[in-house]
Amino acid sequence: MKKSNRKVLIAVLVLLTGVGFLIYRGLANTSVYYMTVSELKTSALGMKLGADQAVRVGGLVLDGDIDYNQRDLVLRFSIKDEKNPQQIIAALYNGAKPDSFEPEIEALLEGTYDREKNLFLADTLLVKCPSKYESDPKNKQEVGQ
Amino acid sequence: MIAFGTSSQVAALVFTLLSMGLFLCGLSRNNLRLIQAGKRALISAAIATTLASVALAYLFLTDNFQVEYVASYSDRALPLFYKITAFWAGQKGSLLFWAWVLSLFIALVIFNNRRETNDRNTPYLYLVLAGTLSFFLFLLCAISNPFETLAFMPQDGGGLNPMLQNPGMVFHPPTLFLGYIGFTVPFAYAIAAMITGTTDAGWIRKTRAWNVLSWIFLSIGIILGGQWAYVELGWGGYWAWDPVENASFIPWLVSTAFIHTAILQERRGIMKVWNVVLILLTFVLCIFGTYLVRSGILQSVHDFGSTGLGGYFLFFMVVVLVGGLYLLAESYGEFKTPGSVESYLSRESTFLFNNVILLALAFATLLGTVFPIISEAMTGNKITVGQPFFNQVNTPLFLILILLTGICPLIGWRKASVSNLRRNFLRPALTALLSGIIMAVFGIREFYALLAFTFSAFVGATIVQEYLTAIRSRKKLTGESSPSAAVKLLWRMRRRYGGHIVHFGLAMMVIGITASSAYKLETQGTLRQGESLTIGDFELKYENFRTYKKYNRTIYAAQLGVFKDGSRIDVLEAERRHYVNAKQPTTEVAIRSTLAQDLYVTMPGIGNGNEITLKVAVNPLLIWIWFGSGLMVLGGILAIIPSRRKQS
Numbered sequence: 001m002k003k004s005n006r007k008v009l010i011a012v013l014v015l016l017t018g019v020g021f022l023i024y025r026g027l028a029n030t031s032v033y034y035m036t037v038s039e040l041k042t043s044a045l046g047m048k049l050g051a052d053q054a055v056r057v058g059g060l061v062l063d064g065d066i067d068y069n070q071r072d073l074v075l076r077f078s079i080k081d082e083k084n085p086q087q088i089i090a091a092l093y094n095g096a097k098p099d100s101f102e103p104e105i106e107a108l109l110e111g112t113y114d115r116e117k118n119l120f121l122a123d124t125l126l127v128k129c130p131s132k133y134e135s136d137p138k139n140k141q142e143v144g145q
Numbered sequence: 146m147i148a149f150g151t152s153s154q155v156a157a158l159v160f161t162l163l164s165m166g167l168f169l170c171g172l173s174r175n176n177l178r179l180i181q182a183g184k185r186a187l188i189s190a191a192i193a194t195t196l197a198s199v200a201l202a203y204l205f206l207t208d209n210f211q212v213e214y215v216a217s218y219s220d221r222a223l224p225l226f227y228k229i230t231a232f233w234a235g236q237k238g239s240l241l242f243w244a245w246v247l248s249l250f251i252a253l254v255i256f257n258n259r260r261e262t263n264d265r266n267t268p269y270l271y272l273v274l275a276g277t278l279s280f281f282l283f284l285l286c287a288i289s290n291p292f293e294t295l296a297f298m299p300q301d302g303g304g305l306n307p308m309l310q311n312p313g314m315v316f317h318p319p320t321l322f323l324g325y326i327g328f329t330v331p332f333a334y335a336i337a338a339m340i341t342g343t344t345d346a347g348w349i350r351k352t353r354a355w356n357v358l359s360w361i362f363l364s365i366g367i368i369l370g371g372q373w374a375y376v377e378l379g380w381g382g383y384w385a386w387d388p389v390e391n392a393s394f395i396p397w398l399v400s401t402a403f404i405h406t407a408i409l410q411e412r413r414g415i416m417k418v419w420n421v422v423l424i425l426l427t428f429v430l431c432i433f434g435t436y437l438v439r440s441g442i443l444q445s446v447h448d449f450g451s452t453g454l455g456g457y458f459l460f461f462m463v464v465v466l467v468g469g470l471y472l473l474a475e476s477y478g479e480f481k482t483p484g485s486v487e488s489y490l491s492r493e494s495t496f497l498f499n500n501v502i503l504l505a506l507a508f509a510t511l512l513g514t515v516f517p518i519i520s521e522a523m524t525g526n527k528i529t530v531g532q533p534f535f536n537q538v539n540t541p542l543f544l545i546l547i548l549l550t551g552i553c554p555l556i557g558w559r560k561a562s563v564s565n566l567r568r569n570f571l572r573p574a575l576t577a578l579l580s581g582i583i584m585a586v587f588g589i590r591e592f593y594a595l596l597a598f599t600f601s602a603f604v605g606a607t608i609v610q611e612y613l614t615a616i617r618s619r620k621k622l623t624g625e626s627s628p629s630a631a632v633k634l635l636w637r638m639r640r641r642y643g644g645h646i647v648h649f650g651l652a653m654m655v656i657g658i659t660a661s662s663a664y665k666l667e668t669q670g671t672l673r674q675g676e677s678l679t680i681g682d683f684e685l686k687y688e689n690f691r692t693y694k695k696y697n698r699t700i701y702a703a704q705l706g707v708f709k710d711g712s713r714i715d716v717l718e719a720e721r722r723h724y725v726n727a728k729q730p731t732t733e734v735a736i737r738s739t740l741a742q743d744l745y746v747t748m749p750g751i752g753n754g755n756e757i758t759l760k761v762a763v764n765p766l767l768i769w770i771w772f773g774s775g776l777m778v779l780g781g782i783l784a785i786i787p788s789r790r791k792q793s
Contacts, residue, residue, distance in 0.1 A: 007489040008489045008494050008497060011489060011494070011498065012497065012498070012501055015498065015501050015502070015505075015545075016501065016505070019501075019505040019508075019509070019542065022509070022537070022538045022541060022542070023508075023509050023512065023538055025537070026509070026513075026530070026533075026534045026537045026538040027516075027530065027534065029533070029534075029537065030530050030531065030533040030534040030537060031516070031520075031528045031529065031530045031534070032528070032529055032530075032531070033526060033527065033528055033529075034517055034527035034528065034529045035527070045526060056529050056531075068750075070749060070750025070751070070752060070758050071671045071750065071752060071756075071758055072671075072758075073669060073749060073750070073758060073760070096379075096732075096747070096749030096750075096760055097749065098380075099308070099378075099379070099729070099730075099731045099732055100308075102728060102729065110531065124531075
């Protein structure tokens, strides 16, 4: 191999090592578990999570107990497991209610879970865009009536 | 009209399959007339998809709600403009749009190559293009037909999602699609070259041109998406590293890498294998992105529903990947080039490093995006990474990329001499250093931010120096005036200066992204009429409230006076809108954009007695992102305007 080629190769290898390190550090520092409501409440892994350990949880917004204080921008609601709707977690989110937030919509929360109070303190709240992105059968029936 | 649309689609599929048969027969019998007939069949397919698209647009315009797709995405009250654009609001219409544009691109490729009747590559090129088109037409005819009808005639449609009733959202999907679809052409060129084993000067020129064109469309699509999120969604940002966003960004990075190494192949005849790999990768990532979006396997804010199309895209991707890799292994020997990078201090090597970084960015973004899937497969638990991962990993990589952008034009081809380097680097490096020191003195202490500003200044200074030197030598040579030399230089050497403009735009974008994320101010508060709220140098006074009806919506608007140093400099209206068909009101952002900063106001709450709750942010230099990205697109366009000399 020519000397210049070797130098280029070494530089590329150094770069790649740096990239590998960045990715490794990034994963180690920022990755969080994703769980469904029932996994968070009942699975062995969910039970092990500390009260200050970040976790992402997904579920459906429960109908009936949405409480939005639009003065202080505090949103209280509950989410239920998609498959086991009797599994419910109360959630508290400090922030504006997203436009598409409504009962039965799929919500993704990231934050910490206080097992004793069964309360999820959400730092971020993502909701899926509403159903009209893709038509759903319920809409169609409404259209038909 | 419904039957007409359906049968046009079927006709297009038949024509495409026919053309594939003709190309295959023509190739095996070495019969040019069969190849010509195949081209005509492909043109007919393009006409048929055009007719199908016209039919769907007509059904939207005439409110034909018997068509399920029209009923799902339109209603009588929808403004005319959005009735046309509802065409691609859902998956079925998007597919038809995709097939239509692909067939038009194919017709354009046929037109471009009309003189090259003896070229060995072109029959294979058309065959691959027709194969891809047939995949989309098959989905349209058999799986996801936009002309499907309901068993009854509804009184009215379900309406278009209010969030999609915005100009940015109207053009965001189709431009993204144009980019995705465009990458089919370089892919087909690459496959054809691997089969025949020839990549000549014309091949790399055409492949690169199609790649740049698709890159431009993809860039516009990504920018419009970000802009739409910023002005419409009201969370104050423009990019969230959401899986669907990443799906468009990853192929963008890889195609950017190709645009750079294609220059090495053109000038030095090296990197042929690498370039083919990048083209394959870009296309596979486009299909993979579509798969991610359509399969619903990842958690994303963009919910397109899992509609059963995912499997088909996965299958298509596997076919492309396996076929591409097989052909690559077969043709590797023919493409392998003896030349190499001669020195680590050469422009070639900066291109190499640029590729390493771009691919590292693509890899990190892809890894972060699919990490839940990988971790679940490996450990049984879903582990996700969010914005912090992408910011932590990608920010340093981007900084290196910006630095390389500045260094690259200062280093000569092949091997740069030390004296040459010293002369070229002196002024840009000093400018960058000086601006870095000035910024540090004025309180920019964030390490990454300081680096980002300094490197961007370096890029800008490099480009300005290069341009001024070139103007001076042109004046000496031709005796023209400065402005005339400046303009003629830009036009005559538009590929080079197109590239420089793209890089200049990139530097502006980096400045805007850094400033608006590192030095953002935010506050919120509840106001009664007459009260005010302070943020940074601004004071916002709640002056008035009104409710009115417009088109298909009711609008609740709060009038806010903007005060600076005690004088009223502007007025903003923050709104909540209630669309006829929507269950609840949506937030309408009020933005006051200046070169220095954006004042960004949303009104998440309206209480008793028209008491309002405001969320306010000041985003410094945010508009630089849009200016910079606009320049990137313009530079790209300038770079691909063909020069007359080459054609004659």
